[in-house]
Structures are given as C-alpha cells and as structure tokens.
Amino acid sequence: MTTTTATLAALRSGQLKGITRLDLACGLQEFPREIFELSDTLEVLNLSGNMLSELPDDLSRLSKLRVIFCSDNRFTQLPEVLSSCVHLEMVGFKANTIQEVVPAAISPGLRWLILTDNQISALPDSIGNCARLQKLMLAGNQLAELPEAMRGCVGLELLRISANRFKALPEWLLQLPRLTWLAFGGNPVSAVPHAPRPAVARFHWGDLVLGEKLGEGASGVIHKAHWQPSPQEAGHPVAVKLFKGAVTSDGFPAEEMAACLAAGNHSHLIGVIGELTGHPAGSTGLVMPWVEPGFRSLAGPPNLATCTRDIYDDGQRFSLPLVLDLAKGLAAVGEHLHARGISHGDFYAHNVLYRPEGGCYLGDFGAASFYPSQASGSTNPFEALEVRAFGCLLGELLERIEPDHEALLPSLKALQLRCVAPVAASRPRFAELVAAIDSLLH
Known part of the structure; x- marks a missing residue:
C-alpha cells in the first residue's frame, strides 16, 4: 500500500500499516500518537484542515518523513521540531496564524517551503543555509524585507512574495543565479502599471450561460460559456474565469485581473475581451475568447x-x-x-x-x-x-x-x-x- 486518505479509526486499528502517505483531516486537536506506528514507511504526512497548534517533540521518530503538510490549522509558530527530521524536504504550513519563524525551525535540507497566508513579519537568517531550497512560498504575509543571508539560497528558482509590504526588492535577490519565477504583486513596489488600462467591454452575468469547467487554479475557476446579449443574436462561445476572491499562493486575484487587462492583445496571448458584472454573489471575473478545442x-x-x-x-x-x-x-x-x-x-x-x-x-x-x-x-x-x-x-x-x-x-x-x-x-x-x-x- 502506498497512499491513503484515512480515518482515525483505521489508523488506530492498524489497518494502515505499510503506507508511505497519510492524509488525515478529521478535526484533530492533538497529533495522533498512532502515526508513529508507520515510522518504517511513512514519507508524506498531510494533516491539513485540522485544529492542531503543535507537533510532538519526538517527530523525528518518523525517520523516513520527506514531506509534511499542516495547512489550515492553528499554528502560531513554525515548529522547531521540523529541523530534527533529517530527510524532510518539503514543509507546508499555509493559512495558519504563524507570526514567528524561529531560526531552529529551518532545516538546511529543505527544497520547498510553503508559508502562504500567515502573519509573518520577518524571516530568520538561518534560511540562508538552505542552499538546496528551490521553491519558497510567502505570499499573504507582513514581510517588508528579506534577510540578506538569503544570498546563500543559490538554488532558489521560484519565489512568491506577493501581498506583503515590500516597498523595494533587494538587488541581490534579482541576481540569484537560478531565480526564475518571481511573483511580487500586491506590494507597494508593484503598485502602478506602466501602460494605462485599456477600455474593455462589460459582460452581464445574465447574458452568459456557464458550461463545463475547463480548469481550476489557485485564483479561480475557468468555465466554457455561451454569451447571448439578446434573443435576436446568435450568441458566441467564450471562456469565463470566476475569481475566488482570497489571497492565493501567487497573490491577490485583483492583481491578476489588472495584469490581464494591462497586457492587452497579442497573437500568442490568451487575452481578455471583457469584465464580468452583475454576478449574484458579487464575484469578479473576466471573459476571454474561446480557444479552439484543437489546442x-x-x-x-x-x-x-x-x-x-x-x-x-x-x-x-x-x-x-x-x-x-x-x-x-x-x-x-x-x-x-x-x-x-x-x-x-x-x-x-x-x-x-x-x-x-x-x-x-x-x-x-x-x-x-x-x-x-x-x-x-x-x-x-x-x-x-x-x-x-x-x-x-x-x-x-x-x-x-x-x-x-x-x-x-x-x-x-x-x-x-x-x-x-x-x-x-x-x-x-x-x-x-x-x-x-x-x-x-x-
């Protein structure tokens, strides 16, 4: 057996022996000690969507643990015990109320750290020891600067610092040798588009009939739709993106809307033909041209x-x-x-x-x-x-x-x-x- 979405009863009865991944979301307020019965095989532990506020001091007993997710819980501090897990490469604590990241919580072996949507105002210098770190997700916090010690993050490729408080970005950050995918919208440093926002049409919700879901990302859901502004017209196929309206791993949906509109038209760009108005729940959205099914x-x-x-x-x-x-x-x-x-x-x-x-x-x-x-x-x-x-x-x-x-x-x-x-x-x-x-x- 390799993976399972489990119940607490199944865990306690020993039915999950030998699994490599455990997903457990059942209102937990304490870490179930029965998880240690899986220490010989468990590599991925997902405890997201519970009410946890701490992890056990002997977490390192999970000797093969590589990945831990504890998003949507009640942690106020990134647990120090994480650094005792010698094989841990990926840590995810999105959407808690974390205010502090103590130096000892950062393991130098990390490749992927997710701290999106918390209340973090500073990172410790110890993060500069993470030369293997490739992906760092920090959108939706209270950061105004990054420690200069992060010059040591020479393997960093993807960085999300949108929806924070940056008035400027450090020059050294933009010179990191492998930095490739950077998102910093929703900060004072990214306040005003260069080009004026072009005028676009406005599409009323009542003139659209939503069809199948085409895809879903962090910020919203895309549907195929049929636009028919009046009974006399034949109507047109379009795509509609409905935004979720909260901070995402990439930043604010409002920033995405602004960028889509400011980008204008290009023959190799999925452009925008209008904004959505009149949604009954007040949701925002964009109407885009329909892309042929051959793509x-x-x-x-x-x-x-x-x-x-x-x-x-x-x-x-x-x-x-x-x-x-x-x-x-x-x-x-x-x-x-x-x-x-x-x-x-x-x-x-x-x-x-x-x-x-x-x-x-x-x-x-x-x-x-x-x-x-x-x-x-x-x-x-x-x-x-x-x-x-x-x-x-x-x-x-x-x-x-x-x-x-x-x-x-x-x-x-x-x-x-x-x-x-x-x-x-x-x-x-x-x-x-x-x-x-x-x-x-x-």
Missing part, C-alpha cells in the same frame, strides 16, 4: 517529486518546426509583456496551450506583477528572470525533440544555454531571441 496544454504542472519542473506525457515528442514555432511565439509574448512593464511570473509550459500543427497561447496571470518603470531599461533584471524561464521551457522541448534534426540543434542549444546563464545580465533580451529564432526559421 491542448503543453505540459502538466510540477508535482512533489519534480518541485519546479513541469511534467510531460511519457513519450511526448516535438518536431523541430514545432519547437521553432513555439519558441518564436513565446519569445514574442515575453517581449510584448515586458514592453508594458509586466512580469508574468509563471512562464511555464503548463500555462501554454498549443496545437501539434503549430500555434500557441500563453495564459494564467495569477503570478503577474508590475515592476518599477526604472527597471525597464537596457538591463532589465525582471526580464532576465523571465528569459531564464523561457530558457528552461526551451530546454524541455529540446530534450524531447524528434530525431533527424541535428543540423540546427547546436544553434538552438547554444541559445538556450545563454538564456539560463547564471549571470542575469548576460542573458539575451526577448527581442534578441525573437530575431535569433526567426533567422533559424529562414
């Missing part, structure tokens, strides 16, 4: 094992013409967004829709941020981060390219390596990428 997601999002890397179907392969088509389209989108001072923040294959015969769209602005206008000059550190994300995506495509395309591969690989260079200032701009890929197409 599909380029990849799936990362999982616990891959951490920051997308998941492709087994055996998935791409032709060279398709790779060049995708690369040029996505580089052009990057150029378009950064000309408007918008950092997408989640430039990933799982946010790309594509057709095997060509064509692609970038979507999902949940992690988007507006950056200071003075950063949009000849050396733009925010664009350099996004170029690295593009380089990671291109590298994934090149790993899965069909054989018999050896002639152009060295040039493409050299371009990809420039995009992921450790020194951010040495990476090409998106405009240069568009021109380079265009030259390969011709």
